[in-house]
Amino acid sequence: MKPIGIESIGTYIPSERHTAEYISKQSGTPVDIIKTKIGLLSKSVPGPDDHTVAMGVKAAKIAIERAGIDPAKDIDLVIWAGEVYAEHPMQTYAIKFQNEVGATKAWAFDVNQRCGTIVVSMILAKSLMQTHGYRRVLIGSGYRNSDLIDYSNVRTRFMHDLAASGVAMILRNDYPHNVVLEGSVISDGQFSEDVYVPAGGTVMPTTCETINQRLHYLDVTDPAGLKDRLDRLSMSNFLKVVDESLEKSGYSREDIDYLGLIRMKRSAFEFVAKECGVDPYEQSTYFNEWGHMGQNDSIVSLEEGIKSGKIKDGDVVVLTAAGIGWSWNAMTIDWGPIKKEKK
Numbered sequence: 001m002k003p004i005g006i007e008s009i010g011t012y013i014p015s016e017r018h019t020a021e022y023i024s025k026q027s028g029t030p031v032d033i034i035k036t037k038i039g040l041l042s043k044s045v046p047g048p049d050d051h052t053v054a055m056g057v058k059a060a061k062i063a064i065e066r067a068g069i070d071p072a073k074d075i076d077l078v079i080w081a082g083e084v085y086a087e088h089p090m091q092t093y094a095i096k097f098q099n100e101v102g103a104t105k106a107w108a109f110d111v112n113q114r115c116g117t118i119v120v121s122m123i124l125a126k127s128l129m130q131t132h133g134y135r136r137v138l139i140g141s142g143y144r145n146s147d148l149i150d151y152s153n154v155r156t157r158f159m160h161d162l163a164a165s166g167v168a169m170i171l172r173n174d175y176p177h178n179v180v181l182e183g184s185v186i187s188d189g190q191f192s193e194d195v196y197v198p199a200g201g202t203v204m205p206t207t208c209e210t211i212n213q214r215l216h217y218l219d220v221t222d223p224a225g226l227k228d229r230l231d232r233l234s235m236s237n238f239l240k241v242v243d244e245s246l247e248k249s250g251y252s253r254e255d256i257d258y259l260g261l262i263r264m265k266r267s268a269f270e271f272v273a274k275e276c277g278v279d280p281y282e283q284s285t286y287f288n289e290w291g292h293m294g295q296n297d298s299i300v301s302l303e304e305g306i307k308s309g310k311i312k313d314g315d316v317v318v319l320t321a322a323g324i325g326w327s328w329n330a331m332t333i334d335w336g337p338i339k340k341e342k343k
Contacts (some may be wrong), residue, residue: 003338004126005175007069007136010062011303012166013290014050017042018146026151034160038294039266043163043291045143049279052086053093055166056142057100063168064101069136071102075170076134078108081295082166083142085148092165097140106138115262116185117141117295119331120275122171123183129173142166143294147206150199150217155225157229159195159215159218163291167299176338181249184241188233191326196228230326237328238272242318253277257315258335259284260301262322263292274317283310295321298331311335 019042024031034040046055064071078101078249080094087096094108113120118141125137144164151160171180197218199210210216220226242259246252259278261269266286273280280286285295285304293300298319305311321329 001130002174003176003179004129004171004173006178006180007074007172007175008062008066009170009299009303010059010066010168011061011296011300012055012058012122012301013293014044014047014055014164016045016047016050018045023151027160028152028155029157029160037265037267038161039269039286039288041288041293042152042162043146043161044293045146046164050144050164052083052144053097053100054087054142054143055164056080056082056097056140056168059099059166060101060138060140060168063138063170067170069158069170071138072104075103075106075126075136075138075196077128077137078103078106079121079125079137079139080095080108080110080141081112083294084110084112085145086142094217101138101140104272113327114325115294115297116321116327116329118167118169118183118298119183119319119321119329122169122180122331126180129171131259134173135285137171139169139171140166141296141299143169143296145218145294146157146291148218152212153217153219155220158265159261159292160258161291163293165290165293165296166303167296168308169299177332178337180286181332181334183246183329184244184248185327185329186237187325187327188237190229191226191324192219194221194326195324226334232320233288234322234326234328235268235271235275238320238322239275241328241330242276242320245318245332249332251316251332255316256318257283258305258317260298260305260317260319262289262297262320263290285310286307295323297321298329313337
């Protein structure tokens with residue numbers, strides 16, 4: 001098989017912020033708990049023009065410029081990996097995204113698995129490139145689920161760090177650089193009814209009453225039950241997908257040079273990193289000023305890892321994710337030019 005490599009990435013993070021002090025005032029959570037236990041100094045929130053697809057477009061234009069390509073000629077497929085909470089309900093966001101980046105010869109589709117969508121999209125893109133011969137695939141995502149958080153709701157305190165950003169990735173066929181190896185995904189339907197927005201769907205259509213009762217924000221149906229079940233499964237599933245992705249790629253935990261972890265509370269971040277055998281702050285990136293950007297975290301971590309010099313040519317990079325529903329995801333990448341067979 002010809003290698004599928006990452007030709008370029010792009011990220012966009014709005015300049016607007018909610019500080020820990022602001023979140024504390026709105027939520028009642030002590031500011032020192034937000035800064036220490038939750039590990040959040042501030043988070044990015046969207047400005048007036050930072051709509052979901054629009055942020056993905058900003059990131060995609062950066063990725064396209066870095067790759068030095070003509071989107072009208074060089075992109076064969078577009079995958080929207082961003083959120084369904086976007087500009088307008090019932091749009092096909094990939095087609096909107098395709099149009100706004102100028103990928104006129106491509107075809108486009110949406111895919112979503114909450115925070116796991118980037119890894120899922122990479123798996124899909126690689127498979128389609130291998131079976132259909134597409135030369136370049138553009139994956140784009142925008143995220144502003146921060147809008148769906150009611151700080152006064154203590155049941156959603158663990159999601160008070162939800163933030164906003166846009167990311168993009170261009171995958172290229174027969175490209176022996178930054179080679180996408182194998183991914184792993186676990187999904188567990190027992191969590192599918194735990195976290196959602198109660199109103200606005202067919203079960204509870206939008207009415208004046210649902211608006212007045214603040215039912216258009218994310219909520220948790222059984223906080224104690226969710227915590228109990230996640231405590232028993234989440235960390236082990238995180239490690240399971242990392243191990244499986246590595247094993248299918250010909251590696252093990254000992255080979256990890258950089259771990260692109262999603263943002264989570266500091267203790268969980270440090271636990272997963274150390275269990276994977278990496279230093280959480282030298283071989284990963286912790287977002288204490290941007291917050292949790294959903295599926296975008298892994299690409300932002302990749303960008304920051306490259307900028308900081310934590311990711312170097314020849315490194316084994318593992319991107320991870322976990323999202324409501326619930327899913328756990330990992331993807332292994334051989335970073336830099338590939339000059340010889342994997343060890």
